[in-house]
Amino acid sequence: MxxxxxxxxxxxxxxxxxxxxxxxxxxxxxxxxxxxxxxxxxxxxxxxxxxxxxxxxxxxxxxxxxxxxxxxxxxxxxxxxxxxxxxxxxxxxxxxxxxxxxxxxxxxxxxxxxxxxxxxxxxxxxxxxxxxxxxxxxxxxxxxxxxxxxxxxxxxxxxxxxxxxxxxxxxxxxxxxxxxxxxxxxxxxxxxxxxxxxxxxxxxxxxxxxxxxxxxxxxxxxxxxxxxxxxxxxxxxxxxxxxxxxxxxxxxxxxxxxxxxxxxxxxxxxxxxxxxxxxxxxxxxxxxxxxxxxxxxxxxxxxxxxxxxxxxxxxxxxxxxxxxxxxxxxxxxQDNSVLKSIALLTMVFLPATFFSSLFSTTFFSYGDDGEWQVSGKMWIYWVTTLPATILIVILWRVWLGNSDAIITGWKQAKKWALEEQGWKRLWRKHGKENQQMIKEEGATEMNHVTGRHTGTF
Incomplete structure (x- = not known):
């Protein structure tokens, strides 16, 4: 077998x-x-x-x-x-x-x-x-x-x-x-x-x-x-x-x-x-x-x-x-989107944190009887916090969408302003243009006068 x-x-x-x-x-x-x-x-x-x-x-x-x-x-x-x-x-x-x-x-x-x-x-x-x-x-x-x-x-x-x-x-x-x-x-x-x-x-x-x-x-x-x-x-x-x-x-x-x-x-x-x-x-x-x-x-x-x-x-x-x-x-x-979201949340809460620190805790207190009390001036907090938050978010969005253009413009302006004779050349150019205009107006007036006298003879 x-x-x-x-x-x-x-x-x-x-x-x-x-x-x-x-x-x-x-x-x-x-x-x-x-x-x-x-x-x-x-x-x-x-x-x-x-x-x-x-x-x-x-x-x-x-x-x-x-x-x-x-x-x-x-x-x-x-x-x-x-x-x-x-x-x-x-x-x-x-x-x-x-x-x-x-x-x-x-x-x-x-x-x-x-x-x-x-x-x-x-x-x-x-x-x-x-x-x-x-x-x-x-x-x-x-x-x-x-x-x-x-x-x-x-x-x-x-x-x-x-x-x-x-x-x-x-x-x-x-x-x-x-x-x-x-x-x-x-x-x-x-x-x-x-x-x-x-x-x-x-x-x-x-x-x-x-x-x-x-x-x-x-x-x-x-x-x-x-x-x-x-x-x-x-x-x-x-x-x-x-x-x-x-x-x-x-x-x-x-x-x-x-x-x-x-x-x-x-x-x-x-x-x-x-x-x-x-x-x-x-x-x-x-x-x-x-x-x-x-x-x-x-x-x-x-x-x-x-x-x-x-x-x-x-x-x-x-x-x-x-x-x-x-x-x-x-x-x-995706990571960039997450970082942007975190930055946005930080900016949303940053003004509130700032003003809370600024005003300390005077808006809220405990009374002598242990009850929670809110100051009647609480509206000041919201009046300052909300506009500041909205303004920061708007500025952030503007910066995010136009950061390259803003940086490029700032660099060009800085370069132009730091030139040694920049302002002087601008002033001289403006002065020369004024002098030229004065001369042209004077010559025009003299021509008119000469024309009138010539016509008399």
């Missing part, structure tokens, strides 16, 4: 995608996964949940050994990284052309999904965050691939979103229908896989962007915004970081693709000499120059997509910084 339970623990469910017998369709199945004796189809994608992947130890090492992956890749050190890429090539040393007979690759990309906000027209995909407390989920997708000459392809993918196999099989149907999958290419099954990873990276970036946009529109309570903005900033920083690592991973994959494709001939042997050199024309594979260039160009397109997603992730970070700055400014304005 214990042995049966142990065997059940070793055998875990996996999702397998493999080509159908027709060649242009893909089938999905969910057999058991036994790391002790792995038996996979010749061409397949194998999906394992994080819980179903063997723990660090002998069973994980055996699973990686099947894919010819170095043991160190299965250690905690590598599985704590946010990305890596590695490859290992095997050649036929007995072949005159030193033909490639095996290629193993392993790489890791991280995707951080946050809980999506209210239903959006551009986000009708499933909710990938199950944990209500955390509000986010890391998918630490690790991929191991094995290619054996001439067309054996097996890909193991660990820790992906639940609908990854369904989404990938749709891409594979389209690629198979257009004859885009060439199993003679050691990296042929990477293309659709990377496409789907880019899709999830795009979803991840948008699900961080949507809450940011919600914050910008609502301008939440200033005091409550900091915790939420801090949380979203952390997600945005992680998103930028893992996208940068994914871009580097794809660049390494592209360099590997160039190296692999360069080792394949661009055409099949045709002459007798070439056939003799190749030993067996039926098993000699080749990749056309067009296929190589198109594969390389499409890989560059995928890298370009991720670079643009990285720019969007960086934009999310900057927008969150702006929200934080806006919140700080709002808090400052």
């Amino acid at each position: 214990i042995s049966d339970r142990h065997n059940m623990a070793l055998r875990r469910k996996m999702t397998v995608l493999q080509p159908s017998s027709k060649g242009r369709e893909w089938e999905m199945s969910t057999p058991d996964f036994d790391p002790e004796s792995i038996n996979l189809p010749r061409q397949c994608y194998v999906f394992l949940d994080r819980e179903n992947y063997p723990d660090i130890g002998v069973r994980r090492d055996r699973a990686l050994e099947y894919f010819k992956v170095p043991v160190f890749v299965g250690t905690k050190t590598c599985f704590d990284l946010n990305g890596f890429f590695g490859s290992q090539v095997t050649y036929d040393e007995t072949s005159p052309q030193n033909r490639m007979i095996g290629l193993t690759t392993w790489f890791r990309v991280l995707i951080k999904m946050v809980r999506k906000v209210d239903s959006k027209h551009h986000d009708n995909l499933p909710e990938y965050v199950v944990d209500e407390k955390k509000g986010y989920r890391w998918f630490e997708t690790t991929v191991f691939t094995r290619w054996d000459y001439p067309d054996k392809h097996q890909v193991l993918i660990v820790d992906t979103p639940l609908d990854f196999p369904d989404q990938l099989i749709c891409l594979l149907h389209k690629a198979s229908a257009s004859e885009k999958i060439n199993f003679y290419d050691p990296l042929a099954m990477h293309t659709s896989l990377i496409d789907q990873i880019i899709v999830y990276s795009d979803i991840s970036v948008w699900r961080i962007r949507d809450p940011v946009r919600q914050m910008e529109r609502s301008r939440m309570r200033t005091g409550a915004i900091f915790s939420e903005v801090h949380e979203m900033s952390r997600h945005a920083i992680h998103s930028s970081e893992v996208l940068e690592a994914t871009i580097d991973t794809l660049k390494d994959l592209q360099r590997c693709r160039t190296m692999v494709h360069d080792s394949f001939p661009s055409r099949a042997p045709s002459t007798v000499a070439e056939v003799s050199a190749a030993k067996d024309v039926t098993t000699t594979t080749h990749l056309t120059q067009t296929y190589k260039h198109q594969a390389s160009q499409y890989a560059q397109f995928q890298i370009s997509l991720l670079k643009n997603l990285k720019l969007r992730a960086d934009s999310n970070r900057e927008r969150l910084k702006n929200e934080i700055n806006t919140a700080f400014n709002n808090l400052t304005m």
Whole structure:
């Protein structure tokens, strides 16, 4: 009984995608996964949940050994990284052309999904965050691939979103229908896989962007915004970081693709000499120059997509910084309003306090019989206090609204008054104007007199 339970623990469910017998369709199945004796189809994608992947130890090492992956890749050190890429090539040393007979690759990309906000027209995909407390989920997708000459392809993918196999099989149907999958290419099954990873990276970036946009529109309570903005900033920083690592991973994959494709001939042997050199024309594979260039160009397109997603992730970070700055400014304005209110209350009660001190306590007293007595001159207090309070409040409002203009005018007047010859120049100018007016009046009078005398002659 214990042995049966142990065997059940070793055998875990996996999702397998493999080509159908027709060649242009893909089938999905969910057999058991036994790391002790792995038996996979010749061409397949194998999906394992994080819980179903063997723990660090002998069973994980055996699973990686099947894919010819170095043991160190299965250690905690590598599985704590946010990305890596590695490859290992095997050649036929007995072949005159030193033909490639095996290629193993392993790489890791991280995707951080946050809980999506209210239903959006551009986000009708499933909710990938199950944990209500955390509000986010890391998918630490690790991929191991094995290619054996001439067309054996097996890909193991660990820790992906639940609908990854369904989404990938749709891409594979389209690629198979257009004859885009060439199993003679050691990296042929990477293309659709990377496409789907880019899709999830795009979803991840948008699900961080949507809450940011919600914050910008609502301008939440200033005091409550900091915790939420801090949380979203952390997600945005992680998103930028893992996208940068994914871009580097794809660049390494592209360099590997160039190296692999360069080792394949661009055409099949045709002459007798070439056939003799190749030993067996039926098993000699080749990749056309067009296929190589198109594969390389499409890989560059995928890298370009991720670079643009990285720019969007960086934009999310900057927008969150702006929200934080806006919140700080709002808090400052609120503090200023509070200080103004305190100043106003102080000014309202200041005249009353002053006049109370001035008049001391003569308006109120206790009589000989212990009764409270109020002076008949109490009206003097109100007559002096209320106008003074109103006057101070009015002066405060005038000063608050025109303080800059008042200060500027005062500085200009002070500067003008302190000039050494300011008043003298004003007096001299005024005197010269008077003298000029007197001269002009005298000349006018003389002209009139001269005119009269001239008219007499």
